[in-house]
Amino acid sequence: MLAIKNLKKSYGEKEILTGLDFELAPGEIVAIMGPSGCGKSTFIRLINRLVEPNAGEIIFQGQPVHALNNEELRKVRRKMGFVFQHFNLIRRLTAGENLTLGLIKAGFSKEKAYQQAEKVLADVGMVGRYAEPVTGMSGGEKQRIGIARALMMEPDLLLLDEPTAALDPILVRDVLTVLEKVVADHGSRSLIIVTHEIAFARKVADRIYFMDQGRFIESGPPERLFTQPESWIGQKYRDIIEYS
Ligand SMILES: Nc1ncnc2c1ncn2[C@@H]1O[C@H](COP(=O)(O)OP(=O)(O)OP(=O)(O)O)[C@@H](O)[C@H]1O
């Protein structure tokens, strides 16, 4: 459902991504892990062109995302939900308004948007919170709304960029529980999750990619990567698992 070929990104003279290849099958769950600054956010943001690539191909459901005009891109983005590390909610709006905004802009009726919002609020354990302003919510609740918003369009691909990294440890568990449910119910939806949460990645991912300095240095099923890693990153993670 997604094929990426020779994807490159530079900022000025600095090459951030050096020519990435990546494939994702329908229904597949992939986790991307690697040290801070290695290019994980840049990569996941390139997939829906929140960041513009310098070179390479992004083919999503047969469409060349890298070559689409703004109108075409808007349509394709509706099939890709995105969950941000820092939630990116509109602070002055309620949970319900944050959720329904995209659907209403896309031409859905208010009634349909409302119904869908109630459905996704239930999916993230936030029933009855539709009319509540997001400003008063805890980080974990804000992120649940962030996840719910990404599910509003029933996307075929869900992109999550360190969805728990901005939360304190108690709230991390709550959000991971919600994400485990999203994964359990994913059906033919594919997910790409950037995360530092080893146990979570190990539990939910079909495949893991280790990234270092703008390239993927190892990929495979979690069982192999965390027990018989070849890369230095895999060896570090294995050590962390063994000592925990
Ligand atoms: N808009 C930008 N302008 C210039 N440099 C950037 C920009 N965005 C990212 N970079 C640089 O690109 C590199 C990769 O950043 P990126 O945010 O993709 O890393 P990351 O793997 O997501 O890190 P983290 O785990 O800390 O989130 C870093 O060196 C960063 O400073």
Ligand SMILES: [Mg+2]
């Ligand atoms: Mg990042």
